[in-house]
Each structure stands twice: as C-alpha cells, then as structure tokens.
Amino acid sequence: MEVVQSRRERLRAQAAEEIKSIALRLLAEGGPDAISLRAIAREMGMTAGALYGYYATRDDLISTLISDVYTALVDRVEAARDAVPEADPAGRIIAWGETVRAWAVAAPAEFRLIYGDPVLGYRPPPGGPAATAALRACTGLVGLAVAAWPQAAELQTIGQTTWSDFDADLVAHVRADFPDLPPAALALALRMWGRMHGLIALEVYGHLRPQAQDPAKLYHAEMLDLVRSLGL
Incomplete structure (x- = not known):
C-alpha cells in the first residue's frame, strides 16, 4: 500500500x-x-x-551525512560488482576498485569525509547508521576475498593470523556471514582495501597528479597487479 x-x-x-x-x-x-x-x-x-x-546536534548531522555517503557508495560498488559474473572474481575485484576511484575523483569531499580528515570534536555514536554503512562496505570486501580465497590461499604465507588480531564486533559479523572463513582471509580483505584506497587517497589529496600524468591508468595497473597477486 x-x-x-x-x-x-x-x-x-x-x-x-x-x-x-x-x-x-x-x-x-x-x-x-x-x-x-x-x-x-x-x-x-x-x-x-x-x-x-x-x-x-552537529554530530547528528555529520553522522547522517556519513551514513548517506557510505550507503550511496556501497550501493554503487555493489552494483558494479554484481554486473560482473560470480565466476569472474578478478573482474569483480577490479570493478569494485575502479568504481571507488571514479566516485572519489568525482566527489573528493565525500571521500575525505568518510576516509580522510577527522571532523574536529566529532564523536560517532556506537552502532549508529554510519557504523552500519561502514560495516556493510567491509563485508562486501570480505565477500570479494572469499571468492578469491580458493586461488589466493596458497599465496597468503606472510605471518600467522588469528581472530584476536581483529575487532571483536567485526569478527562476529564476518563469521556470522562467512562461517567457514579463516582469519587469514579477513586479513586479505583488509589488505585488498589498502591497495584499493592507497592511490586513491594520494590522488584525492593532490599528491599523485604531479608525478603521474594519467592516474586512472596507474590505478588500473595496480588493480591488475592486485588480482594477479591473488593467483586470479
């Protein structure tokens, strides 16, 4: 109705x-x-x-902005990921990363709000909508790592990872969604996140353009190297 x-x-x-x-x-x-x-x-x-x-309060407004920005971003990257067949985990990872970059370059202020500059005096409410949206983004990345894990597992030999290495709330959520997931796969998801966002942050903050004439080309090469490093 x-x-x-x-x-x-x-x-x-x-x-x-x-x-x-x-x-x-x-x-x-x-x-x-x-x-x-x-x-x-x-x-x-x-x-x-x-x-x-x-x-x-101002914090209520900022929390709403963060939630809206995060939710819109995750809607976009999930749509890009889902446009690629599940049988192509490499393509889905690249689609996710490329979409994040395209959004960040078009909306640098929004990128800085959720991934960059802290807002002076802002205290996010625990478990609020902003935290929920951020957790959804993290879970999406974990899903990408899970799809890559059959090929990537043999290559993940750096250090020993246990569940205690991560935030307890994140672990509980991830293990509920992916009960067979080893802690090393969560570590992989976070490292994938780092590689996806590293060049983006440099570009958004103006540190990349003087050195790279075509940041998009450089970023695409980074995404290709990422999936190759996973054995995909």
Missing part, C-alpha cells in the same frame, strides 16, 4: 535534504570543520533553534 506524505511531511523532508546539501557544499569548500549548524541556518534563513528540530 502506497503511503502518501502530507504537505507538512514533504516540506520537512525537503528541508532536511537542503540541510544536508548545504552541509556537503560547506564540506567541499572548507573541509569537515566548516560544517556548522549556525552557518547552515543562516544560509537557509532559519534560526539555529529551528534547525535543531531536524538535527539535535
């Missing part, structure tokens, strides 16, 4: 979206610390008190 919003509900939803849109613009223009409820209220022609009816 379709739920019809009242005019008041529609206006409230539009205002909430405008608040987030302005916050993201402030983020892009001045970095995470530029996000201010007072600045947003002033731009919208509202009092700060009225804005608190939408977000009780």
Whole structure:
C-alpha cells in the first residue's frame, strides 16, 4: 500500500535534504570543520533553534551525512560488482576498485569525509547508521576475498593470523556471514582495501597528479597487479 506524505511531511523532508546539501557544499569548500549548524541556518534563513528540530546536534548531522555517503557508495560498488559474473572474481575485484576511484575523483569531499580528515570534536555514536554503512562496505570486501580465497590461499604465507588480531564486533559479523572463513582471509580483505584506497587517497589529496600524468591508468595497473597477486 502506497503511503502518501502530507504537505507538512514533504516540506520537512525537503528541508532536511537542503540541510544536508548545504552541509556537503560547506564540506567541499572548507573541509569537515566548516560544517556548522549556525552557518547552515543562516544560509537557509532559519534560526539555529529551528534547525535543531531536524538535527539535535552537529554530530547528528555529520553522522547522517556519513551514513548517506557510505550507503550511496556501497550501493554503487555493489552494483558494479554484481554486473560482473560470480565466476569472474578478478573482474569483480577490479570493478569494485575502479568504481571507488571514479566516485572519489568525482566527489573528493565525500571521500575525505568518510576516509580522510577527522571532523574536529566529532564523536560517532556506537552502532549508529554510519557504523552500519561502514560495516556493510567491509563485508562486501570480505565477500570479494572469499571468492578469491580458493586461488589466493596458497599465496597468503606472510605471518600467522588469528581472530584476536581483529575487532571483536567485526569478527562476529564476518563469521556470522562467512562461517567457514579463516582469519587469514579477513586479513586479505583488509589488505585488498589498502591497495584499493592507497592511490586513491594520494590522488584525492593532490599528491599523485604531479608525478603521474594519467592516474586512472596507474590505478588500473595496480588493480591488475592486485588480482594477479591473488593467483586470479
């Protein structure tokens, strides 16, 4: 049954979206610390008190932004991954990484919000929507590692890994989804994450362009090397 919003509900939803849109613009223009409820209220022609009816604190707004950004990113990378057949784990890994890079280059402020600059004074609520979205992204990467594991397992000989090496909440979630997964496979997923994001971070923060004329080409070569290192 379709739920019809009242005019008041529609206006409230539009205002909430405008608040987030302005916050993201402030983020892009001045970095995470530029996000201010007072600045947003002033731009919208509202009092700060009225804005608190939408977000009780700046941290609530930032948590919502992080959750929205993370969720949109994961929706995008999952769609790119799923466009590649499951029988091609190498192609799925490359699709994931290439999609993250394309998003980050197009939306550097959003990348910095969730993967880069900490917001001064921000304290994320435990178990909030932002944490849920981040966990979903991590689980997706673990799924990529699981698909690669039959070929990669013989090549993962560096160090001894145990479940105690990782965050307990992450381990509980991962083992619930992948009960047969060894701890070395989770370590592999995190190392894959590092390789995917390393060049992206250099590019977003302006450290790569002076040295590389074509960062996209360099990144693609890194993704090819990643899957080859997994025996794929």
